[in-house]
Amino acid sequence: MQHLKSQQLKDYTTLKVGGTADNLFIPSNLDELKELVGEHQRKGYHLLGNGSNIFVASRRIRKPVILIGQALQSIEIDQTSGVVRANAGADIRKMITDSTRCGLRAPVELLTIPATVGGALFMNAGRSTLKTTISDHLHSVEVFDGRNTFTLDKQQCEFGHRHSLFHRRRDWTILSAEFRYQSMPSSELQAIRRSSLDAAKDKCYRRHASAGTVFKICDDRLIKRMRGRRFSDAAFSESTTNCILNYGSAKPWQIRALISLAIASHWIRRKSIHLELEIW
Ligand SMILES: Cc1cc2nc3c(=O)[nH]c(=O)nc-3n(C[C@H](O)[C@H](O)[C@H](O)COP(=O)(O)OP(=O)(O)OC[C@H]3O[C@@H](n4cnc5c(N)ncnc54)[C@H](O)[C@@H]3O)c2cc1C
Structure with missing residues (x-):
């Protein structure tokens, strides 16, 4: 695990502004992540995915910041059943691209969103104009509450417009998620991919x-x-x-x-x- 002191958070967010974190932790595996979350549960901490929805306005962040990415990156795809299991720190763009390479109808509409799986589920990231959200084909989410690991089904996650149960439960960490995608011929998938990328090209x-x-x-x-x-x-x-x-x-x-x-x-x-x- 890395423990970095006085780290400029602008280097970890897409807006590229902001102050310094007194303590930035970068766990390198699941056990380290759980240990950190458990340790800081009482006094609070910030979880940081890809930092693409965060504006660091304060000059100094006293709460420990835990960067999820490195610890939880794996993506498992079962081409036959269409089950995709991704860890919270995996980049959704990689998960989507890997899934489509296996002929699965993953949400290619979301390839423009620079999010981790955890951050995307937290926000229920999506593109309203294309009527697609990350939770559309979600089956379940694995969560850690500082002591126990448990699984929530999609219904329990209370998804709404850029909203989820995790806004209310800041003390819960998303560890992984399971999605179930249908098969789709590559030519059709590529056409949807192209048109949804085109729709965002001038943004x-x-x-x-x-x-x-x-x-x-x-x-x-x-x-x-x-x-x-x-x-x-x-x-x-x-x-x-x-x-x-x-x-x-x-x-x-x-x-x-x-x-x-x-x-x-x-x-x-x-x-x-x-x-x-x-x-x-
Ligand atoms: C270029 C660009 C394009 C974008 N396009 C879109 C778009 O089309 N649609 C859209 O909805 N959003 C969009 N966004 C916003 C942003 O990408 C999303 O909100 C995304 O879901 C944030 O993911 P992240 O991994 O960066 O999370 P972060 O910004 O790092 O964190 C967001 C929140 O999630 C929490 N969090 C992160 N990981 C976990 C975890 N494992 N467990 C629990 N909580 C966690 C954090 O604590 C924080 O509260 C865009 C942003 C940029 C910069």
């Missing part, structure tokens, strides 16, 4: 640092008005609505200011607004 977050969508609930008209609002290197994208970009050296306060501006514009007009990205 600005594919070219600049970002954390994807900022608000999961907001007013269309008001959020569109935020396009192009900028504080130095932090800006709401001109082309992709509801997305803040870091053009290089954005500061956390600048991103906070953009978020606050959007929230204020909704409050003034009594419109609902809820963050999708998580602020540390």
